[in-house]
Amino acid sequence: xxxxxxxxxxxxxxxxxxxxLSCSPISGHRSVSWYQQTPGQxxxxxxxxxxxxxxxxxxxxxxxxxxxxxxxxxEMNVSTLELGDSALYLCxxxxxxxxxxxxxxxxxxxxxxL
Amino acid sequence: KQEVTQxxxxxxxxxxxxxxxxxxxxxxxxxxxxxxxxxxxxGLTSLLLIQSSQREQTSGRLNASLDKSSxxxxxxxxxxxxxxxxxxxxxxxxxxxxxxxxxxxxxTKLSVKP
Numbered sequence: 001x002x003x004x005x006x007x008x009x010x011x012x013x014x015x016x017x018x019x020x021l022s023c024s025p026i027s028g029h030r031s032v033s034w035y036q037q038t039p040g041q042x043x044x045x046x047x048x049x050x051x052x053x054x055x056x057x058x059x060x061x062x063x064x065x066x067x068x069x070x071x072x073x074x075e076m077n078v079s080t081l082e083l084g085d086s087a088l089y090l091c092x093x094x095x096x097x098x099x100x101x102x103x104x105x106x107x108x109x110x111x112x113x114l
Numbered sequence: 115k116q117e118v119t120q121x122x123x124x125x126x127x128x129x130x131x132x133x134x135x136x137x138x139x140x141x142x143x144x145x146x147x148x149x150x151x152x153x154x155x156x157g158l159t160s161l162l163l164i165q166s167s168q169r170e171q172t173s174g175r176l177n178a179s180l181d182k183s184s185x186x187x188x189x190x191x192x193x194x195x196x197x198x199x200x201x202x203x204x205x206x207x208x209x210x211x212x213x214x215x216x217x218x219x220x221x222t223k224l225s226v227k228p
Contacts, residue, residue: 004157033215042221043203045214058214090157092216102148103207103216105158 002027004093004106012112018079021109025072025093031055032074033103034066037088046089049074078111086113116141118206120219127194128227135189135222137204142182145208148216149178149189152201161202162189194226 005024013019025032034046045058049068066076072093078085088110092103117140127133137147146165150158162171162178164187170179177190187204201223205216 006157035214035216043205043216043218045216048215056214088155092158102160102163104160105150107157110155 004091004104006089006091006106006109008109009107010110010112012114013081014114015081015083017081018077019081019111020075020077021089021091021111023074023076023091023093023106025074025091026104029093029095029104030072031094031096031101032068032072033092033094034074034076035090035092036060037090037108038086043090046076081113083113086111116144116206116217118204118217118219120202120204120222122222123220124223124225126225126227129194129196131194131226132190132192133194133224135191135202135204135224137187137189137219139185139187139206139217142185144182144206146206147178147180147187148205148207149176149187150203150205152203152221154200158203166208191224194224196226196228199224199226 007022031050033048035043037043048056052068063079068074088108090108092105094101094103119138121136148163149161152158164171164180175192180187201221203221205218207216
């Protein structure tokens with residue numbers, strides 16, 4: 001069974017640009033969560049989607065948005081990029097929503113904002 | 115607000131040693147606790163999931179325990195090997211809301227010397 005895949009793996013953008021990251025969950029998983037990981041803040045929750053609906057959202061500005069498609073694939077978008085958005089963005093999938101099941105993480109997308 | 119703390123932040127041991135990593139959390143009303151491993155620049159690999167009703171889980175040389183009442187979990191690694199070198203993260207699950215379904219500690223960076 002294929003694991004969680006994320007594309008692209010690496011990305012370099014400049015301030016003010018926007019970016020879209022993609023996550024394909026494990027087949028059969030309907031919950032996808034996104035996290036931002038930085039050396040200073042560690043792993044911080046961005047949002048969770050389940051069956052195309054956003055269930056939870058972390059304390060990030062509105063520049064961060066996401067969506068989930070009917071095949072459970074998810075995208076997150078960051079508009080008007082800032083230097084502080086440089087981070088490893090991880091997505092995780094699980095069978096059920098609410099953190100009750102094991103969450104499986106993808107390899108991440110490393111974003112560098114110049 | 116749930117807070118997760120991992121001590122120590124870094125640990126260096128000689129190969130073959132048994133070791134214990136510690137994780138503490140402030141709110142005992144958790145659904146589960148999950149231990150992850152992260153290799154440099156990579157995503158997270160799930161090691162063990164302990165449900166709130168369980169006291170411990172074992173997988174190979176790994177044993178994780180959970181004491182909800184005291185807000186503590188430990189990850190025991192037996193007969194450590196250089197390949198165990200990585201950052202180990204614990205996360206409490208099932209919270210939801212703006213904190214997200216998984217709330218992570220900052221991790222313990224383990225180095226096993228040959």
